[in-house]
Amino acid sequence: MTQQTVIAATDGPARRVPNPPPFPAYQTPGTPDIVSEHSVVHRELSYAIAVGFRRLAMDIWLPRTAVDTLVPVVVWIHGGAFQLGDRRELPPTYAPESVFRLLNAAGIACATVDYRHALEAPFPAQLHDLKAAVRYLREHAELLGLDAHRIGAWGESAGGHLAALLGLTGGREDLEGGLGVQRQSSSVSAVVDFYGVSSLTLIPPMVATGDFLSPALLAAVPDGMPLEPGPMLVGGSSDPALLDAASPLGYVTAEAPPFLLIHGDSDGLVPLSQSELLADALAEADVPHELITIEGGDHAFFFAEAQVPAILDTAVAFFQKEWS
Secondary structure (H helix, E strand, O other): OOOEEEEOOOOOOOEEEEOOOOOOOOOOOOOOEEOOOOEEEEEEEEEEOOOOOOOEEEEEEEEOOOOOOOEEEEEEEOOOOOOOOOOOOOOOOOOOOHHHHHHHHOOOEEEEEOOOOOOOOOOOHHHHHHHHHHHHHHHOHHHHOEEEEEEEEEEEOHHHHHHHHHHHOOOOHHHOOOOOOOOOOOOOOEEEEEOOOOOOOOOOOOOOHHHHOOHHHHOOOOOOOOOOHHHHHOOOOOOHHHHHHOOHHHHOOOOOOOEEEEEEOOOOOOOHHHHHHHHHHHHHOOOOEEEEEEOOOOHHHOOOHHHHHHHHHHHHHHHHHHOO
16 A cells, blocks of 8 residues: 655645655566577666665576576676676677577576676675675566576676675675665576686786776776775775685685686686686585686687687586586
8 A cells, every 4th residue: 555644734634645655776677679589688677776876787688488488597797807897798709799699599598797896896795786686586587487496607707706706605694785686595506617716815916007907997096096906806905804705715615506617727817726726625625616727728718719619618518517
């Protein structure tokens, strides 16, 4: 029943005025657009709306399957050193929209998600955002035709780091955050991590300003803020405790879902040793996992571009196997 407020008029009887509805914390899915023989897409869905921040959006790519078939869904998490990137962009070594379309062709939905960058909000804001995205998908699973029990995470670079964190913290109530949909689980049942960081304290310096960032890109960085992705992610600090708290390595437990790690052996930004550290921790915890090394591959699989289609197929096949 709509609540009403009584307003007394100075020269007549009181009149009743309905109270406005509360401002929503997220947007309900509408009607998708048909984009190919394999895909329909819900674009620009606001999965979390928070006071003082831009709306956080996702696009949901759905396979064009029978309406009575519930399909699994993978959350795609873009890279960009926690500083750049967009849910619609893939690395230049990948064909445009390839990840989304390949998943749909395999009968798997894909939710490609924006999250707050490091200067918008320090960690754990990024993890809170992604957990809100997973809760949103579970809340609307029936409406979207999704299987709420088969949700995975797949990310590259910074997105791989965040996908790993998402997979490793499904049972951590202290890391849920309060955004968007509540009272749903944020756990995922399978993770693909492409060349992500596993320990922000053990990685060598990643950014050489003159090599990678132009003055125009640096114009909005506050004076004194370090450009290293790790310290920037935790608010500009080099405190090992803060860096460890933002690193997947410290969250590995025996309850973790299966992992697929893929990393180039010539990665000049995130060394292969980062994935090896995580693989070792998963092995110690007896978590099913596989580490695939790409010979000659640099970050984003540069210098191994011919292998990228097969690499993406391997990731899609991993999800299919886990959910078969």
